[in-house]
Amino acid sequence: xxxxxxxxxxxxxxxxxxxxxxxxxxxxxxxxxxxxxxxxxxxxxxxxxxxxxxxxxxxxxxxxxxxxxxxxxxxxxxxxxxxxxxxxxxxxxxxxxxxxxxxxxxxxxxxxxxxxxxxxxxxxxxxxxxxxxxxxxxxxxxxxxxxxxxxxxxxxxxxxxxxxxxxxxxxxxxxxxxxxxxxxxxxxxxxxxxxxxxx
Amino acid sequence: xxxxxxxxxxxxxxxxxxxxxxxxxxxxxxxxxxxxxxxxxxxxxxxxxxxxxxxxxxxxxxxxxxxxxxxxxxxxxxxxxxxxxxxxxxxxxxxxxxxxxxxxxxxxxxxxxxxxxxxxxxxxxxxxxxxxxxxxxxxxxxxxxxxxxxxxxxxxxxxxxxxxxxxxxxxxxxxxxxxxxxxxxxxxxxxxxxxxxxx
Numbered sequence: 001x002x003x004x005x006x007x008x009x010x011x012x013x014x015x016x017x018x019x020x021x022x023x024x025x026x027x028x029x030x031x032x033x034x035x036x037x038x039x040x041x042x043x044x045x046x047x048x049x050x051x052x053x054x055x056x057x058x059x060x061x062x063x064x065x066x067x068x069x070x071x072x073x074x075x076x077x078x079x080x081x082x083x084x085x086x087x088x089x090x091x092x093x094x095x096x097x098x099x100x101x102x103x104x105x106x107x108x109x110x111x112x113x114x115x116x117x118x119x120x121x122x123x124x125x126x127x128x129x130x131x132x133x134x135x136x137x138x139x140x141x142x143x144x145x146x147x148x149x150x151x152x153x154x155x156x157x158x159x160x161x162x163x164x165x166x167x168x169x170x171x172x173x174x175x176x177x178x179x180x181x182x183x184x185x186x187x188x189x190x191x192x193x194x195x196x197x198x199x
Numbered sequence: 200x201x202x203x204x205x206x207x208x209x210x211x212x213x214x215x216x217x218x219x220x221x222x223x224x225x226x227x228x229x230x231x232x233x234x235x236x237x238x239x240x241x242x243x244x245x246x247x248x249x250x251x252x253x254x255x256x257x258x259x260x261x262x263x264x265x266x267x268x269x270x271x272x273x274x275x276x277x278x279x280x281x282x283x284x285x286x287x288x289x290x291x292x293x294x295x296x297x298x299x300x301x302x303x304x305x306x307x308x309x310x311x312x313x314x315x316x317x318x319x320x321x322x323x324x325x326x327x328x329x330x331x332x333x334x335x336x337x338x339x340x341x342x343x344x345x346x347x348x349x350x351x352x353x354x355x356x357x358x359x360x361x362x363x364x365x366x367x368x369x370x371x372x373x374x375x376x377x378x379x380x381x382x383x384x385x386x387x388x389x390x391x392x393x394x395x396x397x398x
Contacts, residue, residue: 002295005265007253014246017239018228029217031289033247034254034263040216045247047213048232052240054206055233064233066204090230096201 008034060131062107063092072096072104079103080135085128085157086143087111087150095143103141106131111149112156120156129160139167146173146188207233259330261306262291271295271303278302279334284327284356285342286310286349294342302340305330310348311355319355328359338366345372345387 003009008030015026033041057063058070065071072078072092082103086092092105106128112118120126132140140161144150154170161168174192175184184192202208207229214225232240256262257269264270271277271291281302285291291304305327311317319325331339339360343349353369360367373391374383383391 001298002271002292004292005254005263005269007250007265008263011246011250014243017243019231020224020227025219027289028219030250031287032218033251034288041247041251044213044216045244045251047210048240048244048247051206051210051229052232052244055204064204064207066206070204072201088230089233090226093201093203099200 004030057107060135061092061105062109063089063105077102081138082141083132083135083137083139084141084143087145087153091143101141103139104135105143108153111144112153113149114152125157125160129164132166133164137166139169142168142170144170146171203229256306259334260291260304261308262288262304276301280337281340282331282334282336282338283340283342286344286352290342300340302338303334304342307352310343311352312348313351324356324359328363331365332363336365338368341367341369343369345370 004012011030011033012023012026015021015029016023018026021029033044054066055064056066058065058073059068060073061070063070063072065073079102082101083106084095084101084103085106085108086095087108087110089107092107095101095105108123108125108128110118110123112120112123140157142154142157144154158168158170172195173188174195175181175188181189203211210229210232211222211225214220214228215222217225220228232243253265254263255265257264257272258267259272260269262269262271264272278301281300282305283294283300283302284305284307285294286307286309288306291306294300294304307322307324307327309317309322311319311322339356341353341356343353357367357369371394372387373394374380374387380388
């Protein structure tokens with residue numbers, strides 16, 4: 001049976017490595033790049049290679065940077081004594097969009113997951129604490145998700161942070177602003193009642 | 200407000216050019232490539248560039264080829280007097296999978312669409328007929344979809360083919376094999392009744 005030439009099959013295979021891309025989408029991506037516009041493939045291929053070369057982790061916090069430091073760590077207006085630890089770079093952007101945080105970040109690059117063999121060494125938490133120490137932090141906010149991985153990692157980090165005499169806080173849990181009570185899961189609702197605020 | 204570095208924003212923009220890729224998917228693709236595996240981006244970028252260089256249209260039929268001719272046109276066992284005209288390369292594979300066709304193809308690269316300014320010149324139909332002539336075809340099957348574009352293009356091609364004294368046929372329309380009658384649209388069902396076969 002005739003199939004696509006080997007080069008196209010390799011391309012389809014390469015696209016399948018992207019998150020949530022199945023065989024049909026990968027085939028459509030490949031055919032699109034081989035289709036009408038002769039520059040489409042070159043543009044995408046070059047951009048991928050150039051971006052990978054241009055972008056590196058910020059030496060101080062691990063967020064994306066195009067030089068030694070990211071724009072946040074380079075900004076002298078940011079409060080170096082206040083740190084927020086997050087799991088992934090995308091979460092830095094989410095918190096920045098809120099406009100509610102004026103400190104600096106540390107991106108772990110993942111969460112503790114003992115069952116997958118990801119312990120404190122694999123996350124290189126010693127590097128994290130050395131960095132926070134060098135900044136002279138006084139408070140560390142755990143900007144982690146309220147799921148199992150986030151809770152596990154937060155518990156471990158909180159212990160280590162307290163050992164060093166720094167204040168440790170976590171993001172408040174509760175109902176979403178503008179959310180309908182009917183659709184809030186019962187655990188979240190339970191926490192929101194426990195953590196209720198006086199008016 | 201802090202955003203991704205320019206290089207990452209360019210990469211997200213490049214991914215958005217792929218079919219059905221929205222801003223969220225494009226962002227996930229970009230972050231994936233900048234994530235844990237340092238080779239993922241290089242592999243995908245290189246594969247895109249190499250595939251674009253390695254693959255060209257078959258000189259005879261327009262299907263994908265890695266040399267002058269595609270494997271189908273190179274195969275002396277294929278019947279050169281029987282041609283099947285299709286709109287896109289992917290349709291060659293679909294027909295090959297059926298195992299029911301032993302002739303050779305011609306890939307138009309699109310369909311006539313007068314409203315979008317795609318006429319016989321834009322599809323370079325003169326090249327199509329010159330090629331079929333050089334093969335000495337006696338029958339041309341229109342392997343086009345049963346939608347508006349397919350019907351329009353088929354009508355035009357049928358006239359040109361008849362002018363040249365070749366037999367012209369089209370794919371049979373009717374209910375799908377294994378399909379449930381309940382879900383067949385009424386136009387298809389109407390055609391299937393008109394085109395009924397005696398047993």
